[in-house]
Amino acid sequence: MKNLYHSDIYKFNTPVSSYWEDTSSENLNLIKLSKDIKSEIVVIGGGYTGLLCAINLIEKYNLDVVLVEAGKIGWGASSRNAGFNCLPPSKMSFKKMQSIYGKEETKQFFKNSVEGSNHTRDIIKEYDIDCDVTGDNNFVVAHHKNKFEQIKEQAKVYKSEFGIETEIYSKEEFNEIGHGGTEQYGALSYKPGFAINPLKFVNGIAKYALSKKLKIFEHTKVNKIDKENGSYVLRTKDGSIRSKKIVVATNGFYQEGLIHQMDSRVLPVISNIIVTRKLNENELNAHNFKTFSPIANTKNLLYYYRKLPDNRILFGTRGDLTGSDQSNLEMSKNMEKFLKDIFPQWSNVTIDYSWRGLIALSQKLAPSIGKIDNEEIYYGFGYNGVGVSAAPWTGKQLSKLVFSSNSKDLDISKIYKGLPKKFIFPQLRTFYFRIAVWFYAIKDKLNI
Numbered sequence: 545m546k547n548l549y550h551s552d553i554y555k556f557n558t559p560v561s562s563y564w565e566d567t568s569s570e571n572l573n574l575i576k577l578s579k580d581i582k583s584e585i586v587v588i589g590g591g592y593t594g595l596l597c598a599i600n601l602i603e604k605y606n607l608d609v610v611l612v613e614a615g616k617i618g619w620g621a622s623s624r625n626a627g628f629n630c631l632p633p634s635k636m637s638f639k640k641m642q643s644i645y646g647k648e649e650t651k652q653f654f655k656n657s658v659e660g661s662n663h664t665r666d667i668i669k670e671y672d673i674d675c676d677v678t679g680d681n682n683f684v685v686a687h688h689k690n691k692f693e694q695i696k697e698q699a700k701v702y703k704s705e706f707g708i709e710t711e712i713y714s715k716e717e718f719n720e721i722g723h724g725g726t727e728q729y730g731a732l733s734y735k736p737g738f739a740i741n742p743l744k745f746v747n748g749i750a751k752y753a754l755s756k757k758l759k760i761f762e763h764t765k766v767n768k769i770d771k772e773n774g775s776y777v778l779r780t781k782d783g784s785i786r787s788k789k790i791v792v793a794t795n796g797f798y799q800e801g802l803i804h805q806m807d808s809r810v811l812p813v814i815s816n817i818i819v820t821r822k823l824n825e826n827e828l829n830a831h832n833f834k835t836f837s838p839i840a841n842t843k844n845l846l847y848y849y850r851k852l853p854d855n856r857i858l859f860g861t862r863g864d865l866t867g868s869d870q871s872n873l874e875m876s877k878n879m880e881k882f883l884k885d886i887f888p889q890w891s892n893v894t895i896d897y898s899w900r901g902l903i904a905l906s907q908k909l910a911p912s913i914g915k916i917d918n919e920e921i922y923y924g925f926g927y928n929g930v931g932v933s934a935a936p937w938t939g940k941q942l943s944k945l946v947f948s949s950n951s952k953d954l955d956i957s958k959i960y961k962g963l964p965k966k967f968i969f970p971q972l973r974t975f976y977f978r979i980a981v982w983f984y985a986i987k988d989k990l991n992i
């Protein structure tokens with residue numbers, strides 16, 4: 545099956561130029577696979593999920609692990625996200641989640657989401673990663689006065705049902721500590737949460753993995769998997785790996801056709817980011833932009849933004865719909881307008897960077913962790929654009945499954961467990977998504 549987007553978005557061998565690439569000097573320059581080898585376990589995908597799974601398999605279970613990455617380490621979303629350590633990794637409202645899975649499972653899901661956020665904070669410390677941590681909470685901003693009641697209810701439920709620390713700020717109060725602008729009608733804050741440089745984070749994890757003797761091959765894309773005498777043989781351009789177990793950690797960049805049981809289950813969605821030039825004190829004061837914490841607003845097609853350590857503004861939203869470089873360019877022009885509509889005093893501020901990547905949605909609207917029936921193939925994906933907290937934690941959970949060959953049930957919410965349904969007429973996935981975008985754009989116009 546063909547990939548869903550234009551080939552421009554799948555240039556695995558070309559690093560995606562971004563603000564992060566310009567602010568991180570590290571380049572690990574690892575070798576690519578050029579011969580036939582064997583390993584107990586192969587991890588496909590060198591982002592947060594794959595790396596954390598591999599590290600745990602080595603450290604906790606002393607297993608022999610090889611990790612292969614089609615691009616350079618972190619080439620996928622892990623090196624180019626917005627760096628928000630936020631939650632939860634789901635596009636489903638907590639009300640809907642409670643009605644489908646019940647109150648207890650929903651509670652457990654949020655508990656696990658908080659564990660994920662804390663786990664990310666813990667590994668930054670434990671692996672000694674300098675990744676420019678800023679802020680100490682997350683903000684959700686009501687973009688319209690109709691939405692203030694909604695965030696007040698969210699704050700109440702987060703606190704009473706899930707034990708999450710929240711606070712509510714009126715428009716005036718948030719103007720003092722957060723920011724002003726045309727679409728700020730009060731905000732809620734929740735903890736835990738902070739922001740990072742995602743590329744420094746993924747490189748730091750990879751360096752730690754190398755210190756634990758993980759064998760990593762960059763620029764090594766698995767094109768095909770065969771089964772021979774009870775083993776899997778993973779074929780890459782210049783070599784192969786024979787192995788007993790496979791971990792698939794490819795999230796939004798999963799290549800359809802690789803493992804038929806996994807095909808048609810992910811809806812990769814493009815998310816775009818722009819970054820302004822550095823703003824001076826007067827410019828920041830023009831909108832009282834004070835906080836360094838991550839901010840998302842209440843639009844259905846949400847805006848997410850933050851002030852970077854060097855006083856630039858990073859701004860992101862759902863991306864272009866085709867994946868070509870040209871549509872990316874057009875989308876970044878639209879985004880510049882969105883940003884300047886909500887912060888009109890910055891109308892002359894130029895944009896220095898724009899890039900995009902794929903996040904992974906599924907019909908489940910929540911992450912999926914598990915093992916394919918009757919195979920030794922394990923998976924963790926579908927973070928709905930909230931992988932900084934969810935993906936490293938998922939990698940760790942996955943390692944427990946892989947070690948036990950699934951004989952040990954994971955002590956996590958059942959919402960995570962198992963594959964999402966396949967899409968009907970999977971080639972129409974981007975069409976379904978377009979319809980959803982139109983629908984939510986209308987809701988946003990009407991502020992409902």
Ligand SMILES: Cc1cc2nc3c(=O)[nH]c(=O)nc-3n(C[C@H](O)[C@H](O)[C@H](O)COP(=O)(O)OP(=O)(O)OC[C@H]3O[C@@H](n4cnc5c(N)ncnc54)[C@H](O)[C@@H]3O)c2cc1C
Pocket residue numbers: 556588589590591592593594612613614615617618619620621622623624625626627628629630764765766767793794795796797798799802815816817860899900901902903904924925927928929930931932933934935
């Ligand atoms: C623009 C953008 C902004 C985002 N912002 C945030 C944010 O602020 N906060 C947040 O929590 N999350 C955010 N996310 C989501 C987050 O980045 C992801 O959820 C997370 O990085 C997923 O990690 P991963 O390791 O599962 O996947 P990835 O980091 O995408 O890694 C998958 C890897 O698999 C490799 N691969 C694929 N196929 C093969 C193959 N056949 N052989 C070998 N390798 C292969 C790819 O090259 C890729 O590097 C954002 C994502 C994007 C795109």
